[in-house]
Amino acid sequence: MADIDRRKFMKLGAAASVACPVLLNAMELDLGGQDFHQIRTFHPRRRKPYLCTLCPYFDGGFTYAEDGEIKKTEGNPDHIATRGKFCAKGMASFFSATDPDRILAPLKRVGARGSGQWQEISWDEAIAEVAGRVRDALTDVDSIYLNEGGFKDGGTVRFMDTIGSKSVIRSRLPSIGTAPKQAVLEQVLGFKTVLPDFEHTKYVLNFGANIMETALPLAQRLTDGIVNNRLKLVTFDVRMSNTAGRSDEWFPVFPGSDGIIALAMANIIMQKGLADPDFIDTWTNYSSEQLAVDLEKFTPEQAEKASGVPAKTIRKIALEFARSKQATVVSQNGISWHRNGIDTEMACLLLAVITGNIDTAGGCCLPRQFNVATPQPVPAPTGSTSKRLNPVFPFEVKDGLHRVQVFFNHMSNPAYSSPAASYWREVLKDPELIPYFVDFSPFMSETAELADIILPDVVDVERHDVGSSPTALWPWVSMSYPEIEPRGMAQDVRMTLKKIVEAIDPDGSRGMRQYWAFSDTRQSVKQAVDATPGMSKRSYKKMRSRGTWPQYGKIDPATRQIINNGEPVEAEYHTYNPAGFPTPSGKIEIQTLAWSANPAHGDLKPNEFVLTTFKVACQSLSLTSNLKYLSELWHSNPLWINRGVARKSGIGDGDLVRVTSEVGHMVTRAWLTEGIHPQTIGISTSVGRTAYGRVALADPHAHASFARKEQEDPDIDHNLWWRDGGVSANDIIPIFIDPETGAQVWNDTVVTVSPAESGDSYGDISVDNTMHFAIYKKLYGGNAA
Amino acid sequence: MRERQRSYGLQTPGTRGVPGMKRYGMVIDLRKCIGCMSCVVACKAEFGVPMGVWRTWVKVADKGTYPNTKRIFMPRMCNHCDYPVCVRNCPTQATYKHKDGFVLQRYNRCIGCRTCMVACPYNARHLIPAKRTDKNLPKLVVDKCTLCIHRVKKGLVPACVQACVGGARIFGDMNDPNSEVAQLATRETLTVLKPELGTSPSVSYIGGDWEIMDESHSYLNRTTQLREEFNTYKRNHEGDAFGDIVEGESTMRQVSRNFGGFLRSIPHKAKEVFDAYVNLYLR
């Protein structure tokens, strides 16, 4: 399948490379691709390709440098997916290089773990020490653990394969979408993700995806569709996210009830004969008659009871959706992260399947992506790339199910971002459980704070890398080619690992060195490109100058279409025809049609709520919180609570409240809003930091001991004006792991909300870690591994 | 419609509808704005705008009652008025109207008296704080959106337009009937901020919501959070104007805080004076 795609797109790519210049309206200005100093405009800034890896969309863009410093990042206007647009995070990412609180030398802990005392050491010392530890542990190689959070392999997984350790755990999956969603899509369609074709659609049904804040390359197509095609956007969400607030219709649903709505809609569509029986009969494992029969038991009335959305409305939306023909369904964490998440994902996908909107213009398209190789030769995979997700890990360690000798952490911040974060901290602090802890983080994250040694990685704008993501109807690869040398002593993690490998295997006798034969990252990237089928030295060169490959054409500033030979580049649809889907049967394999009420929230008492946490446009988990322009825009996270409900419980706007879960409570401020379901409360993630630096802590005086003078930014020391850094909810969120996928079920925590008690102050968090452990024991009885 | 042809004092008159003249401006299509804040960050990055001041920003409002609610985003910036009050009132001609429609700032003339800030009905101007990242860029003078003239003159769209994810910001010459902005102006209903003032803004909106566009409304209907945060802002950000009123504080404390700020400004202003002196006479 992937091969067919590639052949098709290669053809286009070749055509595009001889494209003649497009005739533009003479009055139009360029959409980008250059940058100038605001005063010294006659010295254009130096441009280098850049790949934003702050979120899994991997947008391709450029960095612009002046006087040896990156002054700006922006999208690449000829990039087929981003069309020149970076989101706020991408635009601000260049700051990470000059972040005053950045770690610029290997740091060795001097005091007790977490005491914040560090000593700078040389790379030689650092490598010798880490390599020594790894060498000692090689006899029991699986006792070397890696917690990986990168969206792609930055070399750490390769390292684990090199030494032969299977012990890789992950805080996120290396592709777009959560584990339950990926699991369903893989079973049903044979792909990990689908791409809603917003550009050509007339109708969008959105279940729990916050596209306008979390999926920016898609959002720009959504707005085009809203104005150009007058598409209708219908959103089901428990709260008014930006996407819900900009939708034509937003339906606040009871948490976890989307599945029954989707099934009821599917039922109506089948009954009214608005489905596409040919498609169902030809391309699915079901016959349309059978499907209609199996769906009959899901009635809108039942859906109304579970979700609160009137049956009449469900009927109306179902009919509108089916009659639109060009219609798409999109879903994300909002429905995945429930105990019934898999069933819900299945139900929502079904709506696209029965209406035949699979890989059609304006439907749910199959992903188009290049799989970029890694430098040759590749160590034999140990199977470590499996999707073992990390939430349960600290409990298992405590439970004696893992014997850890060395613990590596890369691009992940479980001490903040994972559920039961307080438990993570407890385990990471304990030298009995984690005898040696190495972090590669360039920033002093909540996790890095607890490390024994920190080997500072470079940041995005200093990294040479290639990447691809299925974010457009055409596949693409983009490159990051740094203009600047890494600051201070920062070193690309691949080079650090290479040196560790060389220290473990100095003469190559262990057979490890061969996999790390590149002399620098440049060579490693070249080798990777060379090894990728369909790519060549030329594509490498093209990417170095133009940032992205293949070149499909030039963007028309007015219509935002990519133009080649005067014509907009058209996407190919129905790519599954004739070869079929990459499932065992070659067809869409509809699994169970089921929905059950979420057992976690049977009968909520009046002051009980389902806690939902969510992402916001200006932050990307831990990756952005020390970037001043982003934190200036989003730094606090008051508790969203329905105004009517709050009034009844005597909670006023801005009042301090206690949010209590099974394991403990936190004290935060209430924000009374009309935009949330009365039985839900919402707390945004990404803020409420206890580490990272001045910006993240909202304290201009919190200078780190390792902060360097040359990195100082007077702007931060003098102009940082906010003092409320928010409160994170992850300490009070107990684990609940989806048994099928190992993913944390984030949106099911039941909490109570009450006015703060005397003595409570803003930001207090009090958690009983033994309760966290008890919950783990109750769920898994100690046999989770 | 008869167009006014007047200028304020020594400045270029407005060029709205004047044949052969350019009038660069922006149409902001609020149907497409998704509140991603890319424009805000892009503008800040382009000019190294310090924290606490903005050349452009996005106002956000929630409308309606559960469950019938909507969220509205409204980007704001200098309107590059055809009849700019800021230009008229500036005592040193530091701010002026460019013949192509830009209202610009000459940093080396600006004395930082902030008359233009008082004059601008749209709050589009700010005094650059004494400390900023790039010490070679101007400080303690008034600044504002330049409509990115440094890019436009090089054939590029403004930085915020470049960055606009939703494609909501559309830039061009309003006087050129072929331009997208001019075509939008005829095809769609455009609204401007405070039209009654006769400033004739060059930035207009499609799908503007009167409530969020209204000054009094903004004042009356802000959330408790916003008010509290504004108070923190006033307490912590060095404004160099010594007049911020923190709501809920007693007048005595206000006055003492303001004078305290005045006194605290002495060292950094003295440094500025000293630097200027060194630049002028000793270099």
Add this chain to the structure above:
Amino acid sequence: MNESVIISNVFHHVAWGTTISVYFWLVGASAGAYVIASLGWVFGVERYKQLALPATGMAIILLMLVPVLLVWDLGQPLRFIYLMLPSYWHATGPMSWGSVLIMIYPITMMFYGYSVIKENKRWAKMIGGLCVFLAVAVELYTGVVMEFNPGRSLNHTALAPLLFLTGAFISGVAVLVLWVWIRNMIVSAISRAEKRVDWSLMEELAQYMMYGLIFDAFLLFLEFMQSVYGNQDEVMAHEEVLLGVFRFSYLWLEIVIGLLIPIIILVSPLKRTRFGIVIACIMVGAGVYGMRIWWVMGGQYLQTFY
């Protein structure tokens, strides 16, 4: 509730703050006091001649503080000189006029003082006359510089210069009376009682001040009517800003302490006591400062949320 709530916005500082309001007050008091100083020599009211020097002196001293405040309030203090350079001068900017006035007014006053000392009647009359004109102009200017901002409903009123002029007069008298009171005590203490200013003059001035207060109250009433019957911004500016955040300076300081109580004192028998007059003058001085506060900051305050 079907209205929208603003949930996020950026913040703005008040552009002109306390420093400017103090400056407005100083300029007003100076101009008001000077007008009294001119009564004797310029308008030929003989019994006021003894006031000419003390009043001029005080007016000059008050005005000397002004450049310090104004220049330091600039973002670029050294560049105050640009306000005087012809190539920078901008004819339409009210501040251009103001800076010229503020430059020549104290200088002219000094010449006037000199002619008074030299008892040169002709020159004293001429320069003094010019100076009266300048005093009025400086005062009108402070009103005008705020008035010419059409976006600020509180300030954009044709009454502004008149309000300022009246305020200047009453605060000038008040400060002058207080000044004379203190000066008299000092000269008594150093036993040069013959240099004392006749206190009956002060009683007379206090009566003038009362007429000024009444006129000021009348102007305020007009303003009040306009805002109550005004457009949304005006109504709001009055209800939410003046009676809200600026309630102390507007309602209590200006109206109650600065107008009502002094008027009551000055119509009651207290008006013949030194105590009554001094108290009334302190109150009037404070009241006028109250007005300067809300006048300068109120209009801007509203907009900092926009």
